[in-house]
Amino acid sequence: MKKIILITGCSSGIGRASAQLCAAQGWQVVATMRDTSQAGTLAGLPHVDLLPLDVSDRASIAAAFAAIESRHGRLDAIVNNAGFGAFGPFETASRELIERQLATNLSGMMDVTRAALPLMRAQRGGTIVNIASIGGLVTMPLNAIYHATKYAVVGFTEGLSYELAPFNIRARYVAPGGVATDFAGRSLSTTFEGDDHPYAGTVAKVLAAFRQRSGSYSTPEQIAQVVLQAVTDEGPQVAYVAGEDAQALLAARAQLGEQDYLRMMAQRFGLAG
Numbered sequence: 087m088k089k090i091i092l093i094t095g096c097s098s099g100i101g102r103a104s105a106q107l108c109a110a111q112g113w114q115v116v117a118t119m120r121d122t123s124q125a126g127t128l129a130g131l132p133h134v135d136l137l138p139l140d141v142s143d144r145a146s147i148a149a150a151f152a153a154i155e156s157r158h159g160r161l162d163a164i165v166n167n168a169g170f171g172a173f174g175p176f177e178t179a180s181r182e183l184i185e186r187q188l189a190t191n192l193s194g195m196m197d198v199t200r201a202a203l204p205l206m207r208a209q210r211g212g213t214i215v216n217i218a219s220i221g222g223l224v225t226m227p228l229n230a231i232y233h234a235t236k237y238a239v240v241g242f243t244e245g246l247s248y249e250l251a252p253f254n255i256r257a258r259y260v261a262p263g264g265v266a267t268d269f270a271g272r273s274l275s276t277t278f279e280g281d282d283h284p285y286a287g288t289v290a291k292v293l294a295a296f297r298q299r300s301g302s303y304s305t306p307e308q309i310a311q312v313v314l315q316a317v318t319d320e321g322p323q324v325a326y327v328a329g330e331d332a333q334a335l336l337a338a339r340a341q342l343g344e345q346d347y348l349r350m351m352a353q354r355f356g357l358a359g
Contacts, residue, residue: 088133090158091317092116092150094141094198095168097124100217100265103306104165104313109133111314113163116154141168141194142186151201161205163213163317166195172231174277175285183275184231191235196242203255211254215316216243218259220332224339224347227292227355228285231277240325247324258316258324263332264303291356304329 091108095101096117105117105128117128118139125136135157139150154161169191172183199214206212221229222236240259247257278289312328327333339347352358 088112088114089162090114090116090154090160091163091165092118092154092161092198092202093165093167094118094139096128097121097126099306100262100309100313101165101167102126102128103310104167105134106131107307107310107314108317114158116150116158118150119168139168139198141166141198142189144197147194147197147201151205155205160209161202161212162209163215164198164202165215165217165313165317166198167217167313168194169217169235171229171274172277173274174228174289175283176230176277178283178285179231179277183277186275187231187235191232192238192242195239199246203250206255207253213256213317214243214246214250214258215313216257216259217313218243218261220261220263220327220329220335222259222261223327224335226351227357228289244324256319258319258326260309260313260316260326260328261332262304262309262312263327263329263335264300265309265329266300266303266305288357295355299331302331304331 091113093101093105093108093115096105097119105115109115109131113133115134116137117125117134118137119125120138120140122136122138128134128136137150137153138146140146172179172187195216202212202214216239218239219236221233222240225233240261243257243259250257278285309328312326316326327336338350342350349358
């Protein structure tokens with residue numbers, strides 16, 4: 087019996103690459119996105135079903151899962167990938183942007199997970215993979231709101247893993263480092279407009295540092311390989327750190343200790359006093 091996997095946020099980047107890889111590996115992929123006209127190379131691929139799904143809309147989630155149950159009758163894995171980044175000073179962030187960040191990156195992921203659990207419990211097995219970020223394990227300047235959601239994804243996933251284990255359902259997360267996608271374009275929202283705010287100098291320094299390091303980022307296809315590993319592993323592992331830059335940051339924090347690590351990061355972004 088072909089295994090069924092649901093992946094959210096498949097219009098680009100990690101989601102699209104993961105859908106293509108899983109389909110190539112023999113999974114029946116339910117590739118979801120808010121607007122299926124943005125499916126691009128996924129449209130028409132064998133073993134790929136396209137479904138509209140907006141993770142911030144519970145009615146949309148319910149409709150997608152009704153379609154999955156009707157078409158397939160089971161669900162073996164989900165990859166909660168949909169998300170975006172809020173970049174900029176917390177002080178200049180609107181309440182609307184903060185709520186949208188939380189609704190997409192955190193509560194939307196929780197709602198999709200909750201919708202999947204009855205199917206997985208009934209079949210006594212399944213795997214839930216939540217796409218977190220190295221930003222759920224360490225921090226960088228001007229990403230406080232994004233970090234708040236990704237730290238929460240890490241904690242939620244690890245905590246969930248205990249209660250689902252008796253049902254043979256695995257919960258784990260993938261924490262990518264920098265990824266060469268359009269995340270900084272269509273998937274990034276700034277908390278500010280223009281340069282007329284007290285943090286303009288900090289923004290300029292941080293953006294320059296990010297641009298300087300973008301050449302070392304992983305490709306979506308490289309991260310998709312780690313996603314597939316997390317989906318298919320039979321062991322108890324919960325955390326999957328993806329990308330050399332992400333692994334280097336974790337190693338630096340462990341070796342330097344908190345104060346020296348934070349000092350190093352401030353220097354890296356030109357913010358050391």
